[in-house]
Amino acid sequence: MTTDAKTKEPPALRYLDPGQVRVFRSPDGRVRATVAEERSVIAPRFLRVHPLTDPDRYLSIREAEPGGQEVGLLRHWQRLDRESRELVQAELDRRYLHPVVKRIVSAKHFWGLTLCVFETDRGLREATLRDTRDNVIYLGEARILLTDAEGNRYDFPDTGALDPASRALLAQIL
């Protein structure tokens, strides 16, 4: 399971056993992660490997700074102990601003712009869409991601499950 940088073996991913990993808040208030009593990382970053398609599996634990090394991968981070899990969840909530649209309240069209009001899991949000058709990503049959003119992204996990009014507005938008 472990890799040793000094050997000439091809590099391998290091999968961590949830039992080996502990995430906690150190006395100075910073988040810390220890791995199998051998490593301790201050302010680690928890990155989703598949943030869109499978957000809850495969979590990469990395050193603090961007560009920092990967400490290891967790296949199922939900199997961490409770304190660790809560801290990881909080870190993920902090990092991934990923509004999920529950309802389209309105959509008005002007000249290549569409002014929308979305009801998301993070509250109501007004979004201005420009070149909509070029800023939509289709993920599978029913899921779409829309990016607005200001670079914010909105997730429609299942367009088929929207209420009829939202579906009609979405059809107009696209």
Add this chain to the structure above:
Amino acid sequence: MAVAHELPDAIRRAVGDAEVRVAAASDLGSDGRFGERWIVLAGERVLVCAPDGGDARVAVDLPLKDISEVQVENLVGGAMLQALVNGHKVDLLSYTNALAKRFGRVRGQLDAAAKGKPLPDEPERLTRCPTCGLVLGEETQVCPRCVRKGAVLRRLLGYARPYRARLVLIGLLMLGAAVFGLVPPYLTKILVDGVLVPRRNAYLLPWLVLGFAGSSVLSTALAIWRSRVGAWVGGRVSFDIRAALYERLQWLSLRFFDRHPTGTLISRLTQDSGGVQDFLAYGLPWVASNAISVLGVAVMVFIINWKLALLVLVPAPLVSLSARMLWRRMHRAFHRFWYRWGRFHTVVNDAFSRIKIVRAFAQQPTEIERFQLRNSDLFRASVYADQTWATLMPIVGLVVSSGSLLVWYLGGLIIVGHGPLSVGGLMAFLAYLGMLYGPLNGLTQSAQWMSRALTAAERIFEVLDAEGESEKTPGKMALERLHGEVEYRNVTFGYEKHQPVLKEISFQVEPGQMLGLVGKSGVGKTTVINLLCRFYDVDEGEILVDGVNLRDLDLSTYRGRLGAVLQEPFLFTGTTAENIAYGKPDASPEEIMAAAKIANAHDFIVQKPDGYDEQVGERGGRLSVGEKQRLCIARAILHDPAILILDEATASVDLETEDQIQEAIARLIEGRTTFAIAHRLSTLRNAHKLLVFEDGKIVEMGTHEELDAQKGAYHRLLEIHRKTSMVAAVDH
């Protein structure tokens, strides 16, 4: 003071009496939901507060003196402003991508304050219209709502304005054709009432038949003439639009191309301008001539019997109402259809431009599947559009034709009751009615033309109105001579909003010097070049060329003095000679050959069957990578740039070829300011200055010897290279 927006009273009260030096609102609450929070630099304190009813909740309150630095942590979908306090990062507040620019500026201000420097007081760049709050264009800062007041149609017709005389002619021809079209039914009335019913006046018969024939021939002739002129105007306007569109695309910012797949752009140029042409050549004249016919017919039926006419026209509002409904649905259906076309194009384009890779990975089945997916998308969209049309149209037709039943019945009653209507009158009335509903149907059909064309036009205008790159704000200054002195001052830039790829980099190059850019992939080397070419504008800081800000330089003159030899040698379709002369189309054959000779290209070119006339580029001409590179070097030599860009020019060739290329490059860079990127450090050994990049920052700067002696990042890279025999020569 640099207040970004009006500070709410509650926040101001929470802040106290201290002078507010910086204040800015974010769009996320502490729980990650959309909401409002403020960061305020008041006196010597940094506060983060959230409005809470009439009050404010203070979440962070830090003395400025405790903060050593203010940073931005890029998150997914937004970012977090952080303060470094005693070496610990403290989260201040988060915001979405929409506010990245604002908080990039706030970060600079707070950071300056923390370091005891004066606050940079750049005005906040507006991202939304101050009048209506709509998102502004990224480069021009123009509000689409406040500027574009005209309708698409009016704008489209604007393109026809230069051809006014022909339009007037078309109008007259339509009028003529309509008037002659009204004659036959009236002749029918005379025929029935004056000849057939009384069974006399046979002498009128030949004249009436001649009248029928004459009016039909004349009206047909005028219609043909009108269509021919209409076709010309439509074609011409579409020609003008295509030209404008293509020109615009050539000048659009690269950011635009990053965002839009090529396929959709091509379909705008071909499909959409075709749609507009159809509309202008056939649709619009059809609508106009039908409208004239309807008017003429209405006048005639009122003359024959105004009471009956009134009754018959009752269904008319119904017709126009259903037409409107139809319009809306068709608009949507066709919009979707055009969009699917664009996506369809993208897939096809993708697959064919990468056909070798597809084959190499044996992915034909996947590609076919991908294609089929889009193909069936397109199929569904076109079926939906056409079926909607096919269903709704006949229903409207049915509603419309109910009018003639009414005429038979009511008209019959009037005649039987000896009312003011003759049998001929009734016949003429019915004939006119046929003529009325035909064009009315036509007018409703025009919904289809219109929606098809207007959506196409809208998509075209989207491109025409898209924010142009740097070029749109043309520089004022055309440097007569470029010496090639370049300076980057605190340059920060990111392709995506505020995911900086370059972070506050500064360096200077003297004219004629060679600068080597070193570092792993993705650290920002190519970005330095992209900014130098002004493919993108810097987000912060400035780039000076001969002491002048790049933004103030006339772009085409400036780019005319740049030359590049890129990693992927790109040749255009054409001859070898044309390719070498790309940057100097008027070069003489001897100049071209001289350049090729210097580039070590002449000998292989001459040995090709067609010599300098060999076809290269996408079709024909199988040149090796090394040969292509030498052609590109020859192109750069002929272009004679003051500033030269070399990007990994010798990445993928054998040693002998590399030698030849190196030799050619050495001749090329003589006396020119050169920016060179190479993974092989050997190629940069002679650079006057090496910049070593790590994570968007310059970590080392100096000559090869200096940096090697420093035993830092460059030395480490050298060590890695020394381990591979290929670059063992670096050391001597």
